[in-house]
Amino acid sequence: MYTLYVANKNYSSWSLRPWVLMRELTIPFDEQVRPFTDGPALAFGDVSPSGRFPCLVDGDTVVWDSLAITEYLAESHPTVWPADKVARAFARSAAAEMHSGFGSLRNVCGMNVGIRVELASIPDGLASDLARLDALWTEGLTRFGGPFLAGSRFSAVDAFFTAVAFRIQSYDLKLSAPARAYAQRLLDLPSMQDWYQAAVKETWRKQAYEREALAAGRIVADYRATA
Template identity: 85%
Template sequence: MFKLYIANKNYSSWSLRPWVLMRELGIPFDEQLRPFNDGPTLAFGDVSPSGRFPCLIDGDTLVWDSLAIAEYLAESHDQVWPADKIARAFARSAAAEMHSGFPHLRNICGMNVGIRVELSAIPDGLANDIARIDALWNDGLTRFGGPFLAGERFTAVDAFFSAVAFRVQIYDLKLSAPAAAYAQGLLALPSMQDWYAAALKETWRKALYEREALAAGRIVADYRQTA
């Protein structure tokens, strides 16, 4: 069985991607969760060569980085990417854009799923990232008919935008009606609901990520369990 190493469900957007992908596609795995602490950011070097999670272990094979994990899984599970060539090209492009882009969204609106934040400002860079996400989601939904970005089935591209759906909820990001409905659809998935419920039960806190949330704006709600 695959072994998937992940960090906190409250904070780790990168861990969410392969986790939700495998859960939604029914790919069995053994979850290994290790929380962040207030030490070095690259804290998982005993497992992952990059010092970061997620990291997938398959027998003697070690795969790190969320996109590499998705591609590795696709070699043995056809449903990871769309079957249609055109939809698959779109899905891979959109997932890669998410993997490498949207720096303002990442830096200002960090994933902290148990809280709700009223943003103090939306700088131009963040506004541009939100607009691009809205346009990309509408493009996929329109071209391939929904309800997922590349058609009727959940695939890796949806997994890669799952953390954005949480950010829409956390920061009340404004999107067009189709894009907002897509985000709500992701949040309603059984795997996303399970991730969210587990995140709320975590009592671990990393000071850096808590400061980032405070820097973004005013915390208007905190649903997380306390120690």
């Protein structure tokens, strides 16, 4: 069986992607959770060559980085990507764009699942990222008929935007009605509900991420458990 190492569920957007993908596609795995700390950023070097999570272990094979894990799984599980060639090309392109882009969205609205924030402002970079996100989601939903980005079935491209759905919820980000409906569809997935419930029960805190949230605006609610 695969072993998937993930970091805090409240913060770790990268860990969320393969976790939700495997859960939604019913790919069995053993979960190992380790919290971020206020120590070194590359704290997981005993498991992951990069020192970062997520990391997938399959026997003697170790795969790190969420995109690499996705492609590794796709070699044995064909439902990871859409079967249709055109839909698959779109899905891979959109996932890769999320993997390498949307820097302002990441930096201003770091994933912090259990809080709700009223943003102090919408910087130009964030506005640009939200416009691109809206256009990308609308294109996928329109071209392939929904309810997911590349058609009727959840696939890796949807997994790559799950952390964005949590950000939309945490920071009340404004998008078009179809895009908001898609984000809610992701939030309603059983795996996402399970991740959320585990996240708000965590008492671990990383102060750098807490400061990022405070820099973004005013925290209007905090649903996380306290130590």
